[in-house]
Amino acid sequence: MIYFEVLLFIFLGSYYLLVEKNRKKKGLQLPPGPLLGKLPIIGYLPFLGKIPTLTISKLAKRYGNIFCLYLGRTRVVFVNDFESAKEAGKLDVLQGRNQLELFEAIRGYSGLGLLEGKDWQEMRRFTLKCLRDMGFGKRSMEGMMHEQVCEVRKYLKRNVNKTLYLKPVLELAVINSLWAVMTSEKYDIEDPAKRQVMSILTEGIAEQNILGIAAFLPWLAKLAPDYTGYSKGLKFLGAPEGLFREVIRKHVETYVPGRERDFIDVTLTRIYSTTDPKSVFYGDVGMRNLHYTLLDLFFAGSDTLSSTLGWSFLYLAVDPKIQDKVQEEIDDIVGQSRLPTLEDRSKMPFCEATMAEVLRKSSFVPLGLMHTALENTEFKGFFLPKRTVLLFNLYEIHHNKNYWKDPENFRPQRFINEDGTFRKDDHVMPFFTGKRSCPGEMLAMNEFFLFFTGILQKYRFALNPVAPKPYLGPRSGFILCPPKHELLVTER
Ligand code: HEM
Incomplete structure (x- = not known):
């Protein structure tokens, strides 16, 4: 046994020296950075300021x-430019996830959003295929x-000429389209219980600081959980747990092989037929991965889309001339007698440009999600040791x-060519780019278009005349929800 340990020691030692030697031979260094960023224990945490994205841009x-x-x-390592972010998106070795202790406390590292390496590839391939087969993001979801x-329009009709904070209604409406495919369930957009779960999530997300103490000093966060946001983080991550357990339990009880109704059933078929213990679909591990993949899709699909729409109506309320132009285009191409369809999208360059500008200007996922280097690696002439965390400053790329x-x-015209057509610009990357980019992009853009044009076809939004003008600039947070400003809704 002792021989084995000595051999292992020699092997690992030689491997380490070889990697180090190669690194030195090539002269590769860690990327540069501020001296304060090397402070023991706390590092740069206390100096990130109120709006970390801006501090990071300044450091860049x-x-x-x-x-x-x-x-x-x-x-x-912070990546602040378009070219480097694009290159990072292509490299398998940079598609790991930071395994935060906060996650471990609640869920372990299961589910599409947190898996890494081969496990993540297996889960991602399966999820994408499954969603594609079910018409995810395509015309079949249009109905x-x-x-x-129409549900949102009915709600607005009942509340016309009032000032409203729209996000809670939009949240349930957008999640319903996704949920029908995932779980065959639908929520009443005014259901108070579901709204409460959503509001815990929204507030939790708004207050989560991706660069906070709870994420990077978990031992300190646990000592003062209320003060550091740790308790809120746990509450927010735990809020939808029960919701999913119940939905999966019902599916297991009513599952009929060959008659898969939705994403849960298709995944159960895969779990029941998996015999390889190393697979992410094997037995209890498979059930955990199903549970947390559902949760990831729920988290990722609800707040993002309702924020997109919330920001859109706010920007248009601030700039009524742009709202006029959007509505003129809707009237020209669609008219008033039918709903806008996905087929109309390519004929509506100004709406498309306005949507791109909303995503650019709001940059509401300002730092994307954390990636990690799965191995020691070279990136853009720098050495990145294994498990280095990477963050992509999407806010800076967009600004x-x-x-x-x-x-x-806020100027949608920047995306309009001289001949009036839409100019797609890859520098707008709200979904990130490459291998781990958002799998919901197509669904999100289609849903964004249908809600945006379908609502503006009938209603106009104006700033609340008796409230102070809302602050629209950058803030701190993992997802930047639109400010809680109520808009005055009128019928066209
Ligand atoms: C405008 C709306 C949306 C925006 C701006 C957005 C943005 C993002 C971003 C920046 C990431 C991180 C990519 C990375 O790891 O670098 C991400 C990941 C993800 N998004 Fe979205 N997203 C949106 C809508 C959606 C929707 C509707 C869904 C659900 C169908 C979804 C599901 C996911 C999932 C599951 C991940 C994790 C993927 C993985 O780790 O492999 N997103 N999204």
């Missing part, structure tokens, strides 16, 4: 687009989305002055 001007600092004891657009010239202005 000083240390370059790729720079490194420690948050707590975690080494984090369900139309139904929900870089050299590229956008007037990034602070």
